[in-house]
Amino acid sequence: MTETAAAAPAGGGPPEGPAASRDAAALLRSPEYLRLLLLAAVIGVPISAAAYYFLQLVGTLQRWVFMDLPRAVGLPAAPVWWPLPVLVLAGVLVGAAIRHLPGGGGHSPVDGFSTGGAPTPAELPGVLVAALATLALGVVLGPEAPLIALGAGLAVCAVRLTRRDVPHQVGAVVAAAGSFAAISALFGSPILGAFLLMEASGLGGATLGLVLVPGLLAAGVGSLIFIGLNELTGLGTVSLVLPGLPPFSHPDIAQFAWAVVVGVLSAVAGSAIRWLALVLRARVERRTLLLTPVAGLAIAGLAIAYGLGTGRSSSEVLFSGQEEMGPLLQNSAGYSVAALLLLVACKGLAYSVSLSGFRGGPVFPAMFIGAAGGIALSHLPGLPLVPGVAMGIGAMCVVMLRLPMTSVLLATLLLFSDGLAVMPLVIVAVVVAHVVTARLAPGPTTQPTSAGPAAVAAPADRSAPRPAAPAEEPHGG
Missing domain, CATH: 1.10.3080.10 (Clc chloride channel)
Structure with a gap:
């Protein structure tokens, strides 16, 4: 992407006036932007497939831990106390990932969809381990935040495997497209996931158009991949599906x-x-x-x-x-x-x-x-x-x-x-x-921003020093 993309204001704020709109219009017609759209579509395929199998793995582990494992150890079914050792194990694994792996296992969910840019390659294992331990072992959290982070990180890694000197703006848009693709079908519709990321990122004006089009394209491709893998593998859907409810005519x-x-x-x-x-x-x-x-x-x-x-x-x-x-x-x-x-x-x-x-x-x-x-x-x-x-x-x-x-x-x-x-x-x-x-x-x-496209306008500088994690007190302290 050319330097025209720099017209997008840092932090995803409103456009800087008519000049920014003219720059965005020119960029939309440029060959570089067409290449970026193609890149977003291509990246959407493997990332959505990775997201699909990640969610299938989570479901398989849940069934194994709470249904198959009790029978494997000689119990007719999971006893009432079964969640105790399972959730303690979840705490051990997640605590170790937060404490010892780079990136602290991802951002804390109580902050909402926090900013921070795409995870680096070194941080991706920590995000994956913490997410799997959390989701597979019964903790009361969802898969959307880890998918956003993993999608963004994998997208940036894929681009940097082919080109080391990826421009800052290109890396940010590619990270956003990866996040869009990763949660494309999680809510039953790519529009819902895309709107979540769009509103969470706080993008507007010319910036929104530049980033949303590649993201929507990646989400559309990703949704098709989810549907195709459902049909091909027979593993079943991993999207939110609500049953038919009684008809409702009008409010009073x-x-x-x-x-x-x-x-x-x-x-x-x-x-x-x-x-x-x-x-x-x-x-x-x-x-x-x-x-x-x-x-x-x-x-x-x-x-x-x-x-x-x-x-x-x-x-x-x-x-x-x-x-x-x-x-x-x-x-x-x-x-x-x-x-x-x-x-x-x-x-x-x-x-x-x-x-x-x-x-x-x-x-x-x-x-x-x-x-x-x-x-x-x-x-x-x-x-x-x-x-x-x-x-x-x-x-x-x-x-x-x-x-x-x-x-x-x-x-x-x-x-x-x-x-x-x-x-x-x-x-x-x-x-x-x-x-x-x-x-x-x-x-x-302040409105929280997404771990995925929050960095679309101004990705976090991963080379900058980070605040040190709080020192862990001795257990007797």
Whole structure:
């Protein structure tokens, strides 16, 4: 890419006026940009395939650890205490990756989609180990953040294998395209993943057009690769799929009042989850090797408490909620209000502990908790199931992600034909939750940016010295 790309303002801010727009228009017509589009399409193929098999590996390990391994050691099924050693092992592996591998296993998920640029080749193993241990062993986090980081890192590595002196702007756009390709089908649609990255990166104006086109192209190619590999391998989909819900015609005045209530309740609950996660992280980071396994023990205890209290599977508390959300909605009539409230409480606390010390994405647990809370509220007069679920998902997502547009889309596009009907309610719930969350925050908040395309306009300088990690205190200190 030519130096014209430097017209994009650092940090992804607004364009610098008409000159930036003219530069962007000229760049769109240039041969260099066409070559960049071709590169994005080519890179999208292997990265999306790698993302597909990564997600399949996570699913295979989950089934092996929680279903096959108990039988292999002579047990008829996983006993109620089974999550205890598994989650402690997760804490040991993730703590070791954070402490001893370059890059600290990736960024802390309690910060949202944090900036930092693509991982270097030396940091990719740490991101991979921490993500696999987190996701495969039942920690309450999703795969989207590791996929964004791995996609960006692999894309930059692939380009630098062919050319050492990759221009700064080209490397940034390629990293963004890799992130787009990696999560292209994770949310069931490449548009949802692309919009998430676009809003999280804070891009706008001329910069948005320059970066979004290669990213969308890579996402489209990646989505086709996901579909093709599903058909070819027969391993099944790795995308979020929600079941058909009862038809919903149009909202009424009572449901708009419920949208305000849902927004306020989500802001309070989500802010409490984030506050607890930040408090715990400050302590876990001081004794990573000791306290990350303790955090895993706490997550397992919450899952066991829910299972014993309701007679249901502890897996509803464990994991990200990506695969559990469909059965929850499909069988919502079989849950009592007490069971749903206990599920929200246990999952929320486990989510908070997971955010404090493990490595993964914050999206799917927020969606699951919002959906469970919406189902519980739908038992009250004036709130049907579909708008309750949609508003719960959107409001909880905006509290945890601080991305209002993405939260509205997540809550509506996933509901298919019901989505358009509930969108006005979701918008109100999301806006109320967003504003109340800002009021509950201890100080001025800034919109987090993505680990993938956050560095599109100005990638992080990996050669600069980094702050030293906090020294780990002796266990007796």
